Amino acid sequence: MAVARPAVHEGARPPGVFTRHDLHGDAVLDADVVVVGSGAGGATIAAELAEAGLEVIVLEEGSYYQTRDFTADTSAMVRQLYRDGGATIAVGAPPVMYQEGRAVGGSTVINGGMSWRTPDKVLARWEREAGIAGIARELEPCFERVERRIHVAPMDEAAIGTDNWLLKQGADAKGWSVIGNLRNQSHCAGSNRCAFGCPTGAKQSALVSYVPRALHYGARVYADVRVERVTRHGKRATGVIGTVAGSGHRIAVRARLVIAACGAIHTPALLARSGFRSPSGRIGHNLSMHPNVKVVAIFDESVANWKGAHQAFQVREFQDQGLVFAAVGMPPSILAMSFPHRGAALGRLMDRYDNMLLAGMLCEDTATGRVRTIDGRPQAFYQLAEADAASLQRGVALLSELLFAAGARRILLPFHGAADLQSPDDARRLLDRPIAARGWEVVTVHMMGTAAMGRDRSRAVTDGFGFVHDADRLMVADASLFPTPIGVNPMETIMALATRSAGYVIDHARRLLS
Amino acid sequence: MTEYRHSRTTAAVLRSLVPVICPPEAHALAGAIVEHMALTLGASPLAVRAGFAAGLATYDLGALPRHGRRARHLSPAAAERYFAAWEHGPTPLHVQLARAINQLMSLSCYEQPAMMERVGYRPGPWIDQVRRKRLTVFADDVRRQEAQILAPDPLRPGVRLRSAARGAKGTVA
Numbered sequence: 001m002a003v004a005r006p007a008v009h010e011g012a013r014p015p016g017v018f019t020r021h022d023l024h025g026d027a028v029l030d031a032d033v034v035v036v037g038s039g040a041g042g043a044t045i046a047a048e049l050a051e052a053g054l055e056v057i058v059l060e061e062g063s064y065y066q067t068r069d070f071t072a073d074t075s076a077m078v079r080q081l082y083r084d085g086g087a088t089i090a091v092g093a094p095p096v097m098y099q100e101g102r103a104v105g106g107s108t109v110i111n112g113g114m115s116w117r118t119p120d121k122v123l124a125r126w127e128r129e130a131g132i133a134g135i136a137r138e139l140e141p142c143f144e145r146v147e148r149r150i151h152v153a154p155m156d157e158a159a160i161g162t163d164n165w166l167l168k169q170g171a172d173a174k175g176w177s178v179i180g181n182l183r184n185q186s187h188c189a190g191s192n193r194c195a196f197g198c199p200t201g202a203k204q205s206a207l208v209s210y211v212p213r214a215l216h217y218g219a220r221v222y223a224d225v226r227v228e229r230v231t232r233h234g235k236r237a238t239g240v241i242g243t244v245a246g247s248g249h250r251i252a253v254r255a256r257l258v259i260a261a262c263g264a265i266h267t268p269a270l271l272a273r274s275g276f277r278s279p280s281g282r283i284g285h286n287l288s289m290h291p292n293v294k295v296v297a298i299f300d301e302s303v304a305n306w307k308g309a310h311q312a313f314q315v316r317e318f319q320d321q322g323l324v325f326a327a328v329g330m331p332p333s334i335l336a337m338s339f340p341h342r343g344a345a346l347g348r349l350m351d352r353y354d355n356m357l358l359a360g361m362l363c364e365d366t367a368t369g370r371v372r373t374i375d376g377r378p379q380a381f382y383q384l385a386e387a388d389a390a391s392l393q394r395g396v397a398l399l400s401e402l403l404f405a406a407g408a409r410r411i412l413l414p415f416h417g418a419a420d421l422q423s424p425d426d427a428r429r430l431l432d433r434p435i436a437a438r439g440w441e442v443v444t445v446h447m448m449g450t451a452a453m454g455r456d457r458s459r460a461v462t463d464g465f466g467f468v469h470d471a472d473r474l475m476v477a478d479a480s481l482f483p484t485p486i487g488v489n490p491m492e493t494i495m496a497l498a499t500r501s502a503g504y505v506i507d508h509a510r511r512l513l514s
Numbered sequence: 515m516t517e518y519r520h521s522r523t524t525a526a527v528l529r530s531l532v533p534v535i536c537p538p539e540a541h542a543l544a545g546a547i548v549e550h551m552a553l554t555l556g557a558s559p560l561a562v563r564a565g566f567a568a569g570l571a572t573y574d575l576g577a578l579p580r581h582g583r584r585a586r587h588l589s590p591a592a593a594e595r596y597f598a599a600w601e602h603g604p605t606p607l608h609v610q611l612a613r614a615i616n617q618l619m620s621l622s623c624y625e626q627p628a629m630m631e632r633v634g635y636r637p638g639p640w641i642d643q644v645r646r647k648r649l650t651v652f653a654d655d656v657r658r659q660e661a662q663i664l665a666p667d668p669l670r671p672g673v674r675l676r677s678a679a680r681g682a683k684g685t686v687a
Contacts (some may be wrong), residue, residue, distance in 0.1 A: 048669045051666070051667075051668055051669065052668060052669060052670065071638075072637035072638045072641055074625065075550070075553065075554060075621065075622075075625050076553075078557070079553065079554070079556070079557040082557075084557065084558055084559045084562070085554060085556075085557025085558050086557075087557075087558040087559065087562050145667075145669070148662070149662075149663065151659050151662075159644075186652075186655060186656060186659040187648050187651075187652040187655055187656065188648075189644035189645065189647050189648040190644055191637075191640065191641045191644050191645070193637070193641065199641045199645065200641070200644060200645040200648050201648075202648055204659070208663075209663050212663055212664065213663055213664060216664045304634075306635060306637060306640070307640060331624075331630075331635060331637070332624040332629070332630060332633045332635050333620075333621045333622075333623075333624035333625045333630075334621070335624075336620040336621065336623065336624040337616075337617040337618070337620045337621040337624075338617075339620065340613075340616070342534065342535045342536075342616055342620070343533075343534060343535065343536070343537060343538075343594075344537055344538060346535070346536070346537050346620060347536075347537025347538065347539060347540075348537075350537070350624065350629075350633055351632075351633065353633035353634065353635065354633065354634045499669065502669055503669050503670060506669060506670045507670065
């Protein structure tokens with residue numbers, strides 16, 4: 001049987017990628033376009049513009065890793081690939097722990113690879129409320145293009161693990177809608193290491209798709225460079241200045257177009273640090289987070305949640321109510337840290353690790369928070385709304401019912417001091433007593449909306465293509481652009497918006513880049 | 515990420531907490547668990563590290579009024595009661611610190627190879643197995659996808675721009 005040659009992203013570091021080991025002094029570089037960030041937005045727009053013939057430089061704060069660097073050492077991967085080792089928290093009651101990727105490829109390196117188009121109702125809302133006429137129609141070919149590039153497909157059945165089959169079995173027993181997850185993967189083999197860098201190369205993250213494409217068409221990627229500010233002449237962006245990690249050497253890039261794609265936490269901070277002001281006064285506002293909670297179900301049978309594809313199914317029965325459920329395998333260390341148990345009780349619980357199914361829930365939030373820039377650093381503030389807490393409570397009760405229907409014997413809940421559930425009746429009784437927002441343990445990986453697009457410059461930070469209102473030659477290309485939360489995983493929306501924006505730049509290159 | 519080492523106080527307090535937080539079968543791994551926590555803290559923001567160290571110092575000294583000795587020197591039973599008092603106690607700061615210690619130490623505890631083995635978590639051989647399978651069973655598809663990633667497919671057919679920056683790639687001082 002033939003064995004595939006090493007993937008394009010393996011082997012020696014590809015030409016065009018520079019790291020701190022290559023940067024031995026201060027540097028001044030020139031490009032048509034400089035892109036800050038190499039995740040879903042940055043890598044996509046860089047690849048499209050490079051293929052169109054533009055000189056593109058991408059600056060990435062994180063380091064450059066390849067598939068061979070992704071090992072089974074969970075905490076080492078977290079330290080290398082996550083901003084601040086994953087210890088990033090939005091202030092509120094409860095505090096919301098959020099995670100961002102910090103590596104070439106951005107958060108696509110550590111996400112679950114869910115690839116969903118923006119729901120029609122969300123795009124209709126963006127047209128209606130943000131005044132972005134025609135966006136649904138214009139995004140259609142962009143979605144198709146992105147899906148082709150990152151190979152969006154349902155999972156191979158053989159790669160689906162017991163935890164996901166149990167989730168489906170529970171949904172089927174309840175008669176609830178459950179669908180095969182569409183993921184950006186090429187024959188995912190089910191290592192279940194999506195969140196720690198795919199060690200097989202199957203997940204088609206930006207690292208192994210758009211970044212190699214951008215490089216192939218001549219873009220240069222500088223890793224380990226933290227951009228401090230966008231340089232400007234009046235309202236015109238003229239480039240960026242950054243610092244090389246470790247050495248402190250300075251890198252200046254002079255460019256005709258500056259694209260901020262640092263994610264919804266860091267893009268508003270970059271704009272603020274650079275002195276750009278929006279007529280709307282809304283830079284950093286409108287932060288949505290898709291608050292996420294999990295429950296742990298314990299079964300009699302072996303679940304081995306760490307074997308098999310990550311989130312192979314999604315339960316969509318309650319999507320209209322803003323709730324989506326999925327099974328999410330996690331290593332024992334991550335599960336252990338999420339339990340309030342300790343000592344012998346922790347040991348007894350963790351001895352059942354093989355029987356545990358971890359299920360998570362995404363909630364389309366109604367509250368918005370804010371990113372403030374304090375001493376040049378972003379700090380997120382987010383208060384979970386009581387209405388959203390009520391949604392989460394309803395979701396936990398429903399998800400618990402599903403898991404009992406699948407055969408769970410006991411369910412551990414995501415709020416402090418709650419007794420474990422032992423039966424479906426316990427799950428239903430969960431709704432008897434409201435649980436205040438501050439009592440929840442909430443995490444997220446979906447931050448959105450802090451440089452929202454819209455036609456009205458008195459209400460939006462950017463126009464419908466991501467150009468910052470009241471600035472010249474400055475764009476945003478990440479989830480900051482979302483006027484509202486989208487209720488599904490955001491990666492494909494970010495990539496499609498970046499593709500659409502790239503098309504606009506190419507169409508108007510003479511005016512924009514002269 | 516910066517090099518981080520526990521202070522003597524931090525290391526001593528954490529070591530004394532291993533029997534309180536980790537299961538008995540992990541107590542012999544105390545040194546490795548505390549060292550692993552240093553790696554995790556080293557990746558955290560400076561403010562988090564400083565807050566954690568200050569919290570642990572307060573925790574250590576806070577035992578003096580009631581127990582007449584620092585937390586790190588308490589008997590096992592007293593150490594258990596003292597930590598439980600912080601877990602439930604008097605201010606949100608006490609609760610948050612106790613929770614943070616529990617989380618970080620539990621993480622480090624179950625990152626120890628012996629503990630992973632104990633719960634049946636063996637990701638290395640599993641990854642090798644599925645990687646091999648992917649590259650053999652699906653070799654042709656894998657190749658096709660790699661080729662697709664690089665194949666020409668301009669966003670705007672027929673439009674290629676002439677770069678204004680070409681020929682002026684920059685200077686290194």
